[in-house]
Structure formats: C-alpha cells, structure tokens
Amino acid sequence: MLLTILRKMKNRERLKGLIAATFTPMLANGEVNYDEIGNYARYIEKTGINGVFVCGTTGESTSLTTSERKQILSTWVKEAKGAFKIIAHVGSNCQHEAMELASHAQTCGADGIAAIAPSFFKPATVTDLVQFFKPIAASASNLPFYYYNMPAMTGVNLAVDQFLLEGKKHIPTLAGTKFTHNNLMEMGVCLALNNGEFEVLHGYDEILITGLAMGAVAGVGSTYNYIPSVYQGIIEAMQNNDVEKARILQMRSIQVVEIIIKYGGGVRGGKAIMNLTGIKCGDCRPPISPFSEEEYAMLTNDLNNIHFFK
Ligand SMILES: CC(=O)N[C@H](C=O)[C@@H](O)[C@H](O)[C@H](O)CO
Numbered sequence: 001m002l003l004t005i006l007r008k009m010k011n012r013e014r015l016k017g018l019i020a021a022t023f024t025p026m027l028a029n030g031e032v033n034y035d036e037i038g039n040y041a042r043y044i045e046k047t048g049i050n051g052v053f054v055c056g057t058t059g060e061s062t063s064l065t066t067s068e069r070k071q072i073l074s075t076w077v078k079e080a081k082g083a084f085k086i087i088a089h090v091g092s093n094c095q096h097e098a099m100e101l102a103s104h105a106q107t108c109g110a111d112g113i114a115a116i117a118p119s120f121f122k123p124a125t126v127t128d129l130v131q132f133f134k135p136i137a138a139s140a141s142n143l144p145f146y147y148y149n150m151p152a153m154t155g156v157n158l159a160v161d162q163f164l165l166e167g168k169k170h171i172p173t174l175a176g177t178k179f180t181h182n183n184l185m186e187m188g189v190c191l192a193l194n195n196g197e198f199e200v201l202h203g204y205d206e207i208l209i210t211g212l213a214m215g216a217v218a219g220v221g222s223t224y225n226y227i228p229s230v231y232q233g234i235i236e237a238m239q240n241n242d243v244e245k246a247r248i249l250q251m252r253s254i255q256v257v258e259i260i261i262k263y264g265g266g267v268r269g270g271k272a273i274m275n276l277t278g279i280k281c282g283d284c285r286p287p288i289s290p291f292s293e294e295e296y297a298m299l300t301n302d303l304n305n306i307h308f309f310k
Pocket residue numbers: 021057058180203204205206220221222223257266267
C-alpha cells in the first residue's frame with residue numbers, strides 16, 4: 001500500500017504554468033451560484049490556464065459551509081471535463097472537516113489537495129503542523145498534498161523547508177507547498193531541497209517574476225483569472241531569458257494589483273473585476289462588504305485609465 005503510494009507520487013505529473021484561484025460565484029441573496037461555474041469553466045479553458053485552485057482564499061472558503069465547498073468542487077470537476085487540473089483547497093481550522101473535504105475531493109475526482117494552516121489555535125511547531133495535516137492528507141491517499149503557506153493571513157510562519165523535510169516522513173503524498181509569502185530565500189531553499197524533490201507553487205501574482213527566477217515553474221493566483229495573458233507572457237519571457245520583457249509585463253500586473261488593493265484587495269476587488277469581464281461572480285460574503293454602483297463606476301474608470309479592456 002505505502003509502496004504503491006510512493007511509486008505513484010514519484011511518477012506524478014508536476015503542476016506547470018498558471019493555476020487560477022477561483023472566485024466563488026454568488027447570487028444577490030448571498031447563496032452560491034453553482035450555475036455560473038459552467039460558464040466560468042469554459043472561460044478558463046479558453047484562456048489556456050492550466051488549472052484551478054478551488055475554494056482557497058479567493059474562493060472565500062472560510063465563509064462557506066463544508067457542504068457548499070463540496071458542491072462547488074464537484075461542480076468544477078464536472079464542468080472542467082478533464083480540460084484542466086483541479087486542486088481542491090480542503091484546509092480548515094477544524095481537522096475533521098478538512099478530512100471530510102479531502103476524502104470528498106478524492107472521491108469526486110480532483111487532481112490534488114492543498115490545505116492552509118489552522119489559524120485560530122495555531123500550531124506552535126513544525127511537528128504540530130505535520131500532525132495536523134497527516135490525517136487530512138491520508139483522507140485523500142491517492143492525491144498529491146500541498147501545504148498552503150500564507151503567513152500574512154494565518155499568522156503561522158513556521159519554516160516551510162523544515163515542514164517539507166519532516167512532513168515527508170509522515171505524509172507520503174506530500175508534493176510540495178503553495179508558497180504565498182515574500183520570503184524568497186526560504187522559497188529558494190524549498191526549491192533546492194533534495195535536488196528539487198518538492199514542487200513550490202508561487203503565490204503572490206505581483207512578484208511572479210521573482211518566483212520564476214528562483215526556479216518555480218507554476219503559480220497559483222487570483223489575478224490569473226482576468227489577466228492570464230500577462231502572466232503567460234511573463235512565463236514565456238523568463239523561459240526565453242528575456243528578463244526585460246518579463247519585467248514590463250510584471251509591471252503591467254502591478255498596475256492591476258494596485259487597483260484591486262484600492263478596492264479592498266484580491267478577493268473583493270478581484271470579484272468586481274470578474275463581474276466586469278463577464279463572469280457573474282456577484283458580491284463577497286460578509287464580512288466583506290458588497291460593491292456599490294458608484295464603486296463599479298470608479299473601478300471601471302481606473303481600469304480604463306490603464307487600458308485594461310484593450
Ligand atoms: C490573498 C490572496 O488572495 N492571495 C493570492 C494567492 O496567493 C494572490 O493571487 C493575490 O490575490 C494577488 O497576488 C494579489 O495580491
């Protein structure tokens with residue numbers, strides 16, 4: 001059994017390119033708009049994005065019930081029809097809920113799972129974190145497991161390289177980390193471990209160029225949803241050693257990120273941009289406030305000023 005898992009993990013396909021962190025479409029009454037996921041999936045397929053990261057930060061997982069998270073994931077799997085990869089975020093402050101989500105992700109046909117650190121009661125040590133994740137990963141024993149590292153949101157800033165090394169001893173499916181942090185030294189150390197044993201998925205879109213420079217080959221991001229060609233261009237330019245071109249494109253992404261920050265960040269501002277680009281994502285759930293008509297007008301104006309729609 002363990003040997004089979006280890007063999008499968010060794011031969012697994014590594015993630016490459018852009019993985020869009022999906023927004024969760026919502027109706028005016030605050031319910032999840034499952035019907036829109038089909039349009040969303042066809043849009044993703046058209047853009048050439050390599051995969052989606054479902055119900056992460058951008059998908060407002062912490063504002064969803066476990067049963068909603070399951071239904072959102074199943075809908076994505078159904079609508080993707082195998083055209084792109086599906087990584088299910090199963091993290092929760094409640095280990096048992098995360099285990100339930102992980103087991104569901106495997107049953108419904110996701111390609112991998114990821115989990116963020118618990119952030120109310122925080123793990124004090126790397127060992128605590130490994131022990132927290134162990135049964136979660138084991139609940140989807142055929143799927144690669146990624147540790148979603150995001151200290152700015154969780155307040156958990158344990159050494160990721162140590163987590164990977166210690167985690168591997170207890171979590172046979174541990175594939176790597178989704179690294180949403182500005183500590184590029186730590187990122188480099190993770191990438192270099194055991195001659196590149198672990199996948200390190202780049203986190204912050206506005207500095208994708210730096211992650212690629214360190215050696216990352218895949219990224220998970222919210223703005224990939226609406227400016228995929230900018231990031232596809234950055235990846236291509238870096239592959240061609242055209243740093244200057246990559247930098248120009250990265251500055252383009254920064255212009256857009258500056259605007260979303262003005263409107264409350266990647267989740268709130270990003271969801272509003274999705275609405276403007278034609279995928280009906282609606283508003284966020286409380287405590288993130290709804291977007292007013294005035295704000296939509298201001299946002300459109302800001303985006304026009306940087307020729308976003310061209
Ligand atoms: C908080 C959050 O959603 N982080 C995302 C993923 O790591 C990023 O894609 C950011 O949204 C993006 O880099 C804009 O800051």
